[in-house]
Amino acid sequence: MIVGAGFAGYECARTLSRLAKGAAEIVLLNPHDYFLYVPLLPEVAAGILEPRRVAVSLTGTLPGVRLVLGHAHDVDFDARRVSYTDPEGREGSLSYDRLVLTVGSVNKLLPVPGVAEHAHGFRGMPEALYLRDHITRQIELAGAAEDPAERSARTTFVVVGAGYTGTEVAAHGVLFTDDLARQNTGLRDGPRPRWLLLDVADRLLPGLDERLSRTADRVLRSRGVDVRTRTSVKEATSDGVLLDDGEFLHSRSLIWCVGVRPDPLVDSLGLPTDKGRLCVDKFLGVPGRPEVFACGDAAAVPDLTRPGEVTPMTAQHAQRQGKVAAHNVAASCGQGSPRAYEHRDLGFMVDLGGVQAAANPLHIPLSGPLAGALTRAYHLLAMPDNRIRVAADWLLEAVLPRHGVQLGLLSSWSVPLDTETPEVARLPHDPPETA
Numbered sequence: 001m002i003v004g005a006g007f008a009g010y011e012c013a014r015t016l017s018r019l020a021k022g023a024a025e026i027v028l029l030n031p032h033d034y035f036l037y038v039p040l041l042p043e044v045a046a047g048i049l050e051p052r053r054v055a056v057s058l059t060g061t062l063p064g065v066r067l068v069l070g071h072a073h074d075v076d077f078d079a080r081r082v083s084y085t086d087p088e089g090r091e092g093s094l095s096y097d098r099l100v101l102t103v104g105s106v107n108k109l110l111p112v113p114g115v116a117e118h119a120h121g122f123r124g125m126p127e128a129l130y131l132r133d134h135i136t137r138q139i140e141l142a143g144a145a146e147d148p149a150e151r152s153a154r155t156t157f158v159v160v161g162a163g164y165t166g167t168e169v170a171a172h173g174v175l176f177t178d179d180l181a182r183q184n185t186g187l188r189d190g191p192r193p194r195w196l197l198l199d200v201a202d203r204l205l206p207g208l209d210e211r212l213s214r215t216a217d218r219v220l221r222s223r224g225v226d227v228r229t230r231t232s233v234k235e236a237t238s239d240g241v242l243l244d245d246g247e248f249l250h251s252r253s254l255i256w257c258v259g260v261r262p263d264p265l266v267d268s269l270g271l272p273t274d275k276g277r278l279c280v281d282k283f284l285g286v287p288g289r290p291e292v293f294a295c296g297d298a299a300a301v302p303d304l305t306r307p308g309e310v311t312p313m314t315a316q317h318a319q320r321q322g323k324v325a326a327h328n329v330a331a332s333c334g335q336g337s338p339r340a341y342e343h344r345d346l347g348f349m350v351d352l353g354g355v356q357a358a359a360n361p362l363h364i365p366l367s368g369p370l371a372g373a374l375t376r377a378y379h380l381l382a383m384p385d386n387r388i389r390v391a392a393d394w395l396l397e398a399v400l401p402r403h404g405v406q407l408g409l410l411s412s413w414s415v416p417l418d419t420e421t422p423e424v425a426r427l428p429h430d431p432p433e434t435a
Helices: 007-020 038-045 125-144 148-154 164-183 210-222 315-332 368-382 387-399
Strands: 026-030 034-036 055-057 065-069 071-076 081-085 091-095 099-101 105-107 156-160 194-198 226-228 233-237 240-243 248-250 253-256 260-262 277-279 289-294 349-351 357-359
Touching: 007 026, 007 065, 007 315, 038 125, 038 164, 038 349, 038 368, 099 315, 125 148, 125 164, 125 253, 148 156, 148 248, 156 164, 156 248, 164 194, 164 210, 164 253, 164 349, 210 226, 210 357, 289 315, 349 368, 357 368, 368 387
Parallel strands: 026 065, 099 289, 156 194, 156 253, 194 226
Antiparallel strands: 034 055, 071 081, 081 091, 105 260, 233 240, 240 248, 349 357
């Protein structure tokens, strides 16, 4: 049984299906029926890709795997059962012989007044769809506003967190709003939409190579993004954001990309953790529980390439850990030998929108159109499905104007920042979440 269908869970299920060849029952428990290709989510929010392009069907691409829709909320290790709640609120439980926990991560919260009420994260499809609608709505309302102060506030977008996600959201967002403003008669005489990217670190992409940071900084500033390092949010209100230096930014848009934390299920298991992540050995096994494995963002996997440290929470590691976990589950059932997880990162690629990107494949620094083309090629190869549809959307985006309309399917209330399930929009009949 696999809990979670992110990069780690999806790859684990796919590999196990190939290894088992029908000889074992493989159950995948997940809140929704698709694998989300998160790296392209900023393009959904910016109106480049349609949502289904980055949503890969689990039942359509995982033959031999039984999908159960539900959110896991408890594990009884002695009875070997997982309790869950399905999308209609019904309680259920599933038994297992082997368990792989790949529950992933949720938005990281900081004790900043007003943030939970007025900011929105960027972890799941509902948040991306809400942000696309929200950005479009603010531009349209600004175009109709007679008060210059209101118009300025509605065309000011604040992104907090200049890591991988925040940098891409700002890079795509500024191009999106520029396109929308050009199409809006009320904004043709200005002001131009304003984007700010804030981080407490001393540079963009603080966890990546400095050359990637410099490239991203140069591209964003050339587009007019106000990049502010060593800056944090002191308070958020419905009217804007108060910075730690005392400046108040009048804005209706606060996008929270400060990082992630392991899924709250991990804390409830009663097992040893390391900074909130479940402790595992180099074979991805949970000490004292030989039938339980864990990997991805929820697991503190020892980094054999950097003794004493754990692997970072990246899709690159999660995907490869999922494959190793599958082989080790098979080995625990008598097929093959266990494998220790060891992987050196092969470089990173940051999509900066348009033809721009910052990349260092095999640690060779690249920028500009070449990096952009390589980044898109990598994503097409990495996606398990929908490649032709994604490529078609990219082609249309290159020759047609951006399609900026709001569908109004999700309200601000539906995508709270403080949620255990950012991949599922909150509905009116849902009970309140408890810590």
